[in-house]
Amino acid sequence: MGELQAMIELSHVSLKYDRQTSALEDVNLSVDEGEFVFIVGPSGAGKSSIIKLLLREKVASSGIVMVDGVNVGRLKQRQIPQYRRKLGVVFQDFRLIPNMTVYENVAFSLRVTDTSNKVIRNRVPYILNLMGLEKKAKRFPHEISGGEQQRVALARALVNDPPIIIADEPTGNIDPELSYEIVELLEGINACGTTVLMVTHEHEMVHHFGGRIVTIEQGTIARDEVIEKGGARQ
Amino acid sequence: MKASSLRYLLKEGLRNMWRNRVMSFTSIGVLTTCLLIVGAAFLLTVNVNSMVKYVEGQSEMCVYMKEGLSEEELSQAEAAIKAVPNVKEVTFISKEEGLENTKESFGDEGYLLEGYEGEDNPIPDSFVVKVDEIEKTRDTQSALQQIEGVDIVNASGEVADTLSYVQNTVITLGTIIIIALAIISLVIISNTIRATIFTRRKEINIMKFVGATNSFIRVPFIVEGFALGLLSALFSFLIIWGGYSYLVGAFSTDVSYWLQSAFDSVVPFRQVALPLGGFFLGTGVILGVMGSLISIRNHVKV
Ligand SMILES: Nc1ncnc2c1ncn2[C@@H]1O[C@H](COP(=O)(O)OP(=O)(O)O)[C@@H](O)[C@H]1O
Numbered sequence: 222m223g224e225l226q227a228m229i230e231l232s233h234v235s236l237k238y239d240r241q242t243s244a245l246e247d248v249n250l251s252v253d254e255g256e257f258v259f260i261v262g263p264s265g266a267g268k269s270s271i272i273k274l275l276l277r278e279k280v281a282s283s284g285i286v287m288v289d290g291v292n293v294g295r296l297k298q299r300q301i302p303q304y305r306r307k308l309g310v311v312f313q314d315f316r317l318i319p320n321m322t323v324y325e326n327v328a329f330s331l332r333v334t335d336t337s338n339k340v341i342r343n344r345v346p347y348i349l350n351l352m353g354l355e356k357k358a359k360r361f362p363h364e365i366s367g368g369e370q371q372r373v374a375l376a377r378a379l380v381n382d383p384p385i386i387i388a389d390e391p392t393g394n395i396d397p398e399l400s401y402e403i404v405e406l407l408e409g410i411n412a413c414g415t416t417v418l419m420v421t422h423e424h425e426m427v428h429h430f431g432g433r434i435v436t437i438e439q440g441t442i443a444r445d446e447v448i449e450k451g452g453a454r455q
Numbered sequence: 456m457k458a459s460s461l462r463y464l465l466k467e468g469l470r471n472m473w474r475n476r477v478m479s480f481t482s483i484g485v486l487t488t489c490l491l492i493v494g495a496a497f498l499l500t501v502n503v504n505s506m507v508k509y510v511e512g513q514s515e516m517c518v519y520m521k522e523g524l525s526e527e528e529l530s531q532a533e534a535a536i537k538a539v540p541n542v543k544e545v546t547f548i549s550k551e552e553g554l555e556n557t558k559e560s561f562g563d564e565g566y567l568l569e570g571y572e573g574e575d576n577p578i579p580d581s582f583v584v585k586v587d588e589i590e591k592t593r594d595t596q597s598a599l600q601q602i603e604g605v606d607i608v609n610a611s612g613e614v615a616d617t618l619s620y621v622q623n624t625v626i627t628l629g630t631i632i633i634i635a636l637a638i639i640s641l642v643i644i645s646n647t648i649r650a651t652i653f654t655r656r657k658e659i660n661i662m663k664f665v666g667a668t669n670s671f672i673r674v675p676f677i678v679e680g681f682a683l684g685l686l687s688a689l690f691s692f693l694i695i696w697g698g699y700s701y702l703v704g705a706f707s708t709d710v711s712y713w714l715q716s717a718f719d720s721v722v723p724f725r726q727v728a729l730p731l732g733g734f735f736l737g738t739g740v741i742l743g744v745m746g747s748l749i750s751i752r753n754h755v756k757v
């Protein structure tokens with residue numbers, strides 16, 4: 222048995238969008254398998270930039286990004302789709318495919334991996350049930366509420382059983398009561414062993430749930446702490 | 456890729472065509488129009504060529520010989536005529552045959568020529584010459600004129616000139632139209648599809664983040680382009696078939712004699728159906744697929 226490897230490991234990572242401004246500056250972050258981590262910080266701090274690096278939408282200007290043993294910056298173009306299937310992603314703006322039904326949106330995640338129709342027919346209803354969406358399967362995204370759309374996005378992220386779930390402000394566009402519901406769903410997923418990384422700027426919610434909280438300010442990690450459920454620092 | 460995935464992507468392409476039906480309709484309209492114009496240019500060219508061939512087949516030159524030539528001089532002249540370039544067929548018409556022909560052409564007034572047989576026959580020996588290419592008529596005519604024993608060469612030079620001018624103009628114009636339209640339609644098609652892609656760029660982006668490969672994203676678009684091309688080819692073929700048959704029908708019922716004779720040289724549709732259909736199919740599908748590929752080229756990379 223070797224030493225336990227971190228699920229996500231950023232070492233000395235910097236990211237420049239253009240020559241003058243650095244979105245991230247010497248960021249070091251390690252997330253173990255099965256952890257639930259909140260990433261918080263003001264708007265423009267660089268939270269989404271971290272997500273972009275993990276998704277390989279951007280490549281770090283310097284430093285190394287490792288995810289589940291993969292050096293993300295070194296991936297060849299044709300390896301990227303395969304890599305992205307390891308990550309279940311949820312965005313603030315849901316990013317559902319507008320002309321596909323709820324069912325098809327969720328099934329799409331499986332179709333890209335060449336999953337057989339038989340498996341799709343079993344797996345998709347199961348996940349939709351889990352998210353309380355069984356009655357919405359035939360609806361289109363514009364026919365359901367924001368909270369429901371985000372649950373569809375979550376279902377799509379989960380259906381492949383990825384080792385990591387990444388959520389960038391998943392509650393940013395939905396009602397506060399429903400926001401807590403989404404985070405509870407993520408906690409449930411995390412309880413089954415999935416690593417979860419959730420970006421948010423809603424401090425109140427973070428303090429309500431507690432756990433490991435990484436604060437980003439001006440492109441650097443300002444604090445990395447564990448807060449008790451209910452708000453007190455441990 | 457599994458068969459079930461391929462089936463899914465195929466269906467997805469066709470479904471997208473329906474989902475973006477306004478754009479699909481526009482693309483089909485543009486492509487069909489282009490194919491129709493090219494098809495019409497093609498049919499016009501084919502028919503002008505056929506008409507020229509027909510007139511060429513009909514047009515003859517008459518080589519009248521001088522009086523009092525010997526049998527040997529006549530056969531030498533015949534050999535010389537046959538040796539002239541562009542001469543296809545030579546038929547000898549003796550004085551006697553010539554007189555008979557003339558009498559016949561006089562019809563009821565043929566009796567006027569009674570009594571001119573034998574010594575008094577005013578019609579000279581002649582050769583009827585058919586040529587290969589009508590546009591060389593004038594050169595051929597002057598070459599024939601040089602031959603020993605030839606008196607006069609009759610040929611309808613103006614008809615030949617006009618005809619070859621029309622033919623060349625139609626072929627040149629047809630070629631220009633076809634090339635220009637191929638380019639124009641490619642630009643329009645790719646722009647039309649680019650417009651749909653623009654609205655679908657977000658969708659493509661989402662697919663990329665879910666882990667779709669480039670080919671997984673491309674296949675439905677290719678299917679869509681293929682289907683658009685196929686439908687356009689089908690519509691163009693049906694329209695041009697109907698239109699052409701209607702025109703030919705209108706021609707054939709026209710009473711005037713010269714139109715009737717021109718009708719003899721009209722190419723029947725079934726004779727051009729295969730090349731035209733093949734051309735529509737090939738061009739439609741190639742333009743459709745190329746249009747799709749050009750328009751997604753810039754958007755697939757994320
Ligand atoms: N595509 C981009 N091009 C240039 N600058 C960008 C781009 N995306 C983000 N930035 C800049 O990088 C910084 C961090 O942005 P981001 O990571 O989106 O912040 P957050 O998600 O914390 O609000 C900001 O200053 C932002 O303006």
Ligand SMILES: [Mg+2]
Nearest residue numbers: 268269270390
């Ligand atoms: Mg952000």
